[in-house]
């Protein structure tokens with residue numbers, strides 16, 4: 579028995595244990611994780627871990643001693659397969675059963691796989707875990723051409739790293755622009771041009787038919803128009819499937835994620851959910867239920883749940899933020915741009931240091947800042963205050979964002 583059982587040893591799971599101990603929670607805590615490793619940071623996987631600049635020890639969320647000293651038990655290499663909400667137990671694929679006082683579901687998601695022929699051939703890679711990346715790195719020496727399916731942040735970051743290594747990289751995107759799900763058109767076009775300038779071939783509006791094979795390995799991506807994008811390595815970055823099946827089977831409400839309230843509580847008694855798998859109502863999305871896939875959301879929801887468990891209820895209202903590193907470009911995003919009606923460029927895109935400010939009915943809802951940390955820092959108050967501002971004022975770089983008053 580543990581007073582708190584956390585399922586998932588990723589960003590959210592680790593932070594939940596850290597926050598509970600910070601709040602002087604003295605009960606027993608166990609984290610059960612299916613990966614064989616201690617909790618580590620996922621963002622470097624498509625950045626400086628893939629490039630080899632950071633070794634695994636440097637991406638651990640905390641060193642092993644930290645968990646021992648705080649009496650947090652971490653059970654790695656075990657997947658929770660069933661939850662019994664009445665008996666308050668979880669059972670793992672190693673046939674171990676644990677009872678809980680509170681259960682925190684922090685299982686994130688698994689990389690979505692292609693559904694076409696050849697999806698599981700050797701040479702076809704997902705990018706979600708350090709094991710995925712280790713496999714990829716192991717094949718890089720014999721790889722000259724890489725096809726990346728999916729022009730989202732993970733696909734583009736991976737393209738940047740591999741292009742810098744001298745690989746011939748093609749990004750295949752079904753939409754008519756990269757980052758279509760998360761960014762406005764100006765930002766998409768900027769990144770498209772940057773990748774092309776770095777030698778990456780960016781193919782938009784293309785449909786994958788199947789993965790072609792040669793000698794039992796992937797040989798390239800066959801498009802629906804018959805064209806073959808030859809590649810020894812195919813990387814699939816098409817999003818995640820939330821890892822929630824055991825919890826939904828136990829009766830928790832949800833579908834595309836587990837539904838939680840403002841305190842991270844699911845519909846099951848004493849069961850919470852956080853991170854990528856938590857379908858929560860976010861005030862920056864008009865209170866509509868959404869899942870956010872970011873370190874910010876995993877950490878802040880973990881804090882919210884630690885508050886709820888220690889009886890100090892604080893509703894979730896953190897402002898969303900995110901970052902992405904590609905080449906020498908540091909993108910920092912604050913707020914949620916979905917639903918914007920006007921995108922204003924602040925600064926000169928050609929200078930590679932600028933911001934896109936997203937407005938809805940004249941109010942600031944989000945900023946995408948490229949090599950513009952000052953705008954990112956000062957823009958936060960505009961987003962949290964939903965400040966009303968004209969396009970003329972916000973695009974005037976002589977006016978600092980901190981000087982724009984509500």
Ligand code: FAD
Nearest residue numbers: 586588589590612620621657658685686853854871872873
């Ligand atoms: P995870 O960190 O995924 O942890 C969940 C853990 O639970 C996993 O280890 C999983 O294997 C395990 N698990 C699943 N099911 C079970 C089960 N049944 N039993 C036991 N264990 C289970 N976010 C940013 O903000 N900025 C970035 O730059 C950024 N870059 C990223 C780059 C990559 C390559 C990836 C993959 C993600 C990136 N993200 C980034 C997203 C960020 O990493 C996630 O939002 C964050 O990890 C979510 O935390 P989580 O705890 O919800 O899930």
